[in-house]
Amino acid sequence: xxxxxxxDGLRALAVLPVILFHAGFEFFSGGFVxxxxxxxxxxxxxxxxxxxxxxxxxxxxxxxxxxRARRILPALFFVMATCLPxxxxxxxxxxxxxxxxxxxxxxxxxxxxxxxxxxxxxxxxPELKPLLHTWSLAxxxxxxxxxxxxxxxxxxxxxxxxxxxxxxxxxxxLGVAQWGAYNHPNGAFFLLPTRGWEILVGVFAAFYLxxxxxxxxxxxxxxxxxxGFGMIVYSxxxxxxxxxxxxxxxxIPTIGTGLLILCAVPKTYVHKLLSVKFIVGxxxxxxxxxxxxxxxxxxxxxxxxxxxxxxxxxxLCFASLVMAWFSWKFVETPFRLKTKVGRRTTFKFALTFxxxxxxxxxxxxxxxxxxxxYPKEKQKVFExxxxxxxxxxxxxxxxxxxxxxxxxxKKNILIIGDSHSEDLxxxxxxxxxxxDMEFSSYYISTACGVLFVRDKKDREETNLNCQNKGYSFFNxxxxxQMSLADEIWIISSWKQKDIIYMAKSIxxxxxxxxxxxxxxTKNFGSPxxxxxxxxxxxxxxxxxxxxxxxxxxxxxxxxxxxxxxxxESFDVEFFNTQHLICRGEDFCSNYIDGNIISYDGSxxxxxxAGILGASLKNVLNKNNKVKIESERTN
Numbered sequence: 001x002x003x004x005x006x007x008d009g010l011r012a013l014a015v016l017p018v019i020l021f022h023a024g025f026e027f028f029s030g031g032f033v034x035x036x037x038x039x040x041x042x043x044x045x046x047x048x049x050x051x052x053x054x055x056x057x058x059x060x061x062x063x064x065x066x067x068r069a070r071r072i073l074p075a076l077f078f079v080m081a082t083c084l085p086x087x088x089x090x091x092x093x094x095x096x097x098x099x100x101x102x103x104x105x106x107x108x109x110x111x112x113x114x115x116x117x118x119x120x121x122x123x124x125x126p127e128l129k130p131l132l133h134t135w136s137l138a139x140x141x142x143x144x145x146x147x148x149x150x151x152x153x154x155x156x157x158x159x160x161x162x163x164x165x166x167x168x169x170x171x172x173x174l175g176v177a178q179w180g181a182y183n184h185p186n187g188a189f190f191l192l193p194t195r196g197w198e199i200l201v202g203v204f205a206a207f208y209l210x211x212x213x214x215x216x217x218x219x220x221x222x223x224x225x226x227x228g229f230g231m232i233v234y235s236x237x238x239x240x241x242x243x244x245x246x247x248x249x250x251x252i253p254t255i256g257t258g259l260l261i262l263c264a265v266p267k268t269y270v271h272k273l274l275s276v277k278f279i280v281g282x283x284x285x286x287x288x289x290x291x292x293x294x295x296x297x298x299x300x301x302x303x304x305x306x307x308x309x310x311x312x313x314x315x316l317c318f319a320s321l322v323m324a325w326f327s328w329k330f331v332e333t334p335f336r337l338k339t340k341v342g343r344r345t346t347f348k349f350a351l352t353f354x355x356x357x358x359x360x361x362x363x364x365x366x367x368x369x370x371x372x373x374y375p376k377e378k379q380k381v382f383e384x385x386x387x388x389x390x391x392x393x394x395x396x397x398x399x400x401x402x403x404x405x406x407x408x409x410k411k412n413i414l415i416i417g418d419s420h421s422e423d424l425x426x427x428x429x430x431x432x433x434x435x436d437m438e439f440s441s442y443y444i445s446t447a448c449g450v451l452f453v454r455d456k457k458d459r460e461e462t463n464l465n466c467q468n469k470g471y472s473f474f475n476x477x478x479x480x481q482m483s484l485a486d487e488i489w490i491i492s493s494w495k496q497k498d499i500i501y502m503a504k505s506i507x508x509x510x511x512x513x514x515x516x517x518x519x520x521t522k523n524f525g526s527p528x529x530x531x532x533x534x535x536x537x538x539x540x541x542x543x544x545x546x547x548x549x550x551x552x553x554x555x556x557x558x559x560x561x562x563x564x565x566x567x568e569s570f571d572v573e574f575f576n577t578q579h580l581i582c583r584g585e586d587f588c589s590n591y592i593d594g595n596i597i598s599y600d601g602s603x604x605x606x607x608x609a610g611i612l613g614a615s616l617k618n619v620l621n622k623n624n625k626v627k628i629e630s631e632r633t634n
Contacts, residue, residue: 001048005280006264007261008274009273010261012280012286014037015290017030018034019320022297023316024308024313029240032239036257037253038140040202040254042202043201048206054151066343066346076291079292080106081353083099090302091302093368095302098118099131099361101361103131104361105138105361106131109142116186127297128298130295133291135190143192159211171197173194177197177247177250181244181245198250201254201255201258202258215263225264225271226270228256228263228264229260229273231253231259235252235256284328287332288323288325292323293320392422395426396421396425399440401440401442401478402439402440403440414481414489416473416489417491420521422603424519426604427612427613430610431617433617433620449498449501452504453505488509493521494559494560496562503569506572517574517575520577523556524602557586560576560577580615581608
C-alpha cells in the first residue's frame with residue numbers, strides 16, 4: 001500500500017480536537033467527532049490492505065491479526081500498566097473498583113459495552129474515568145474481528161455483491177443510529193451496530209480507489225477536498241454534547257473525511273496543509289496521543305477534585321504529545337519490526353498481558369476496590385462511596401410514571417425533577433412514607449430544564465430534543481399523570497437563572513394540578529483532594545470544606561430564599577431541602593454522627609437520604625396536625 005502523508009495529517013486533524021474537547025475548551029465543543037474521523041480512516045486503511053491481498057491471493061487472517069496486535073496492543077498495554085500504580089495510590093475504593101472493571105473490559109475488547117452500561121460519554125463523571133476513551137478501540141477491534149471474515153466468505157461472489165451487501169448494512173446501521181440517538185443515546189453512541197456505518201464510509205472509499213483512480217479534474221478535487229475539510233471543521237466547532245449522535249449529524253464529519261481521502265490529492269490546498277511536516281508528525285503519533293490524553297486529564301481531575309486551570313489543561317495536552325512520542329518511539333515502533341519481535345513473541349505478549357490485566361481487574365472489582373484491606377474505621381467511610389450512583393437512581397427508575405392504584409385510599413404523589421428528585425424518592429422510601437402515600441416519578445434532565453415553560457432562553461431544547469426524549473414537562477404521558485396525582489412535588493438542582501422562570505412554571509403546572517409542593521436545592525461541600533489519605537474519621541470531618549464552598553452556600557441560600565418567596569406568592573408550599581438535612585441551618589458538615597451525607601457534595605448516600613426522609617416526615621406530620629386542628633376549629 002502506497003504511503004499517503006496526508007492520511008497521517010488527517011489523523012492529526014482527528015486527534016487534536018478530541019484532546020481539546022476532553023480538556024474542556026469551549027471552541028472544540030464538537031471535538032468528539034475526531035473519533036468518527038478515525039473510524040473512517042480505519043475503514044479505509046484496513047479495507048485497502050485486505051482487498052489488495054485478497055486480489056493477489058496472499059491474504060492470511062493470522063497475518064492480519066498479527067499486524068493488528070503489533071499496531072494496537074503494545075502501546076495500549078504500556079498505558080494501562082502506567083495507569084495502574086496511579087490508580088492504586090490515588091483512586092477511592094469505588095473508583096478503583098470501576099477502574100478494575102475497565103481493565104477487564106479493555107483486555108477483552110469490550111470496554112464500549114462497559115461504558116454503555118455505566119452511563120453516558122458526556123458530563124462530569126465520565127471525565128474522571130482514565131480508560132473511558134478505549135470504547136472506540138473496542139468498536140474498531142470488534143470490526144477487525146468481523147470484517148475480514150465477512151470478506152473471506154463473500155469474496156467469491158464478486159465485488160458487486162460485496163458492495164450491495166455492505167450498502168444494505170450501511171443503510172440499516174445508519175437508520176438504527178438515527179433512531180438510537182433519539183431513543184437510546186448511550187447505546188447508539190458506544191456500540192458497533194450504530195457506528196459500523198461510519199467505518200463503512202472508509203470501506204467504500206477503499207473499494208473505489210482500489211478499482212479507480214482519483215478524480216482527474218484538479219478543480220473538482222480542490223473544491224471537494226475543501227468542502228470535506230470544512231465539514232470536519234464545522235462539526236468540531238458547531239456540534240456539542242446536546243447534538244444527537246451518531247445520528248444523521250454524523251454524516252457531516254464522516255462524509256467530509258471520505259471526501260478528503262478521495263480528493264485531497266497532491267497540489268490541492270488541503271493536501272499541502274495536511275502534508276506539513278509537523279502535522280504529519282502529530283499524525284504519526286496520533287494513536288499514542290489518543291491513548292495518553294484521557295488518563296492524564298482524568299488523573300489530574302481526580303487528584304485536584306475541581307476545575308483545572310486553562311494553563312494546567314494546556315500543559316496536560318502538551319504532555320500527552322510528549323508521552324505519545326516516547327511510546328511511539330520506544331514501544332510502538334519496535335513491536336512493528338518483525339526482525340526485532342517475532343510472531344510467537346507478539347502473541348505471547350498479547351495473551352500474557354491481557355490475562356494479567358484481566359486478573360488484576362477482577363481482583364480490584366471483587367475486593368470492592370481493595371476496600372476489605374482498609375481499617376474498619378475507614379471502611380465505614382468508603383462504603384458510602386461504593387456504587388453511589390446506582391443507589392441514587394434505582395428507585396426513581398422503578399417508579400417512573402407508575403400508574404396510581406385506584407382502589408386504595410393512599411395519597412398519590414408525583415415527584416418530578418432532575419437527579420435531586422432521585423434523592424427525594426430515596427428519602428421518602430427510607431422514611432417509610434410510601435406506607436401512607438403512593439409515589440410515581442418522572443426524570444427531567446438538568447440540561448433540559450426542570451421548568452414548565454417554552455420560552456426559557458438558555459435552554460437549547462431544539463438541539464437537545466428534550467421533548468422527543470421525554471425529558472420535559474411537555475411529555476403527554478407526564479401531563480396525564482400530573483392530572484391524576486393528588487400532589488405534585490417539584491425538585492431540582494436549581495440555579496439563580498431558573499428563578500425568573502419559576503412564576504410562569506408554577507402557573508402552567510396549576511392549569512393541570514393546583515396541589516404543588518416545591519423543594520429547594522442543596523449542597524454539602526467538596527471533599528479535600530487528599531481526604532482519602534487521612535488516618536481517622538476526625539481528619540475527614542474537619543476537611544470536608546474548601547474555600548469555594550462558602551460562595552456555594554451563599555448562592556444556595558439566595559436561590560432557596562427566592563424560591564420560597566415565589567412559592568408563597570402562588571400559595572405553594574415550599575420545603576428548604578438544605579434546612580431539612582442541616583437541621584434548620586443554611587449549611588452543615590458532610591459528615592454527621594459518623595456517617596457521610598453525600599458522596600459528591602450534592603447527591604445523597606443512603607444515610608443522607610434517611611436524614612432527609614426523617615426530617616420531611618416530621619414536617620409533613622406537623623403540617624398535617626396543624627391542618628386538622630385548623631379544620632376542627634373552623
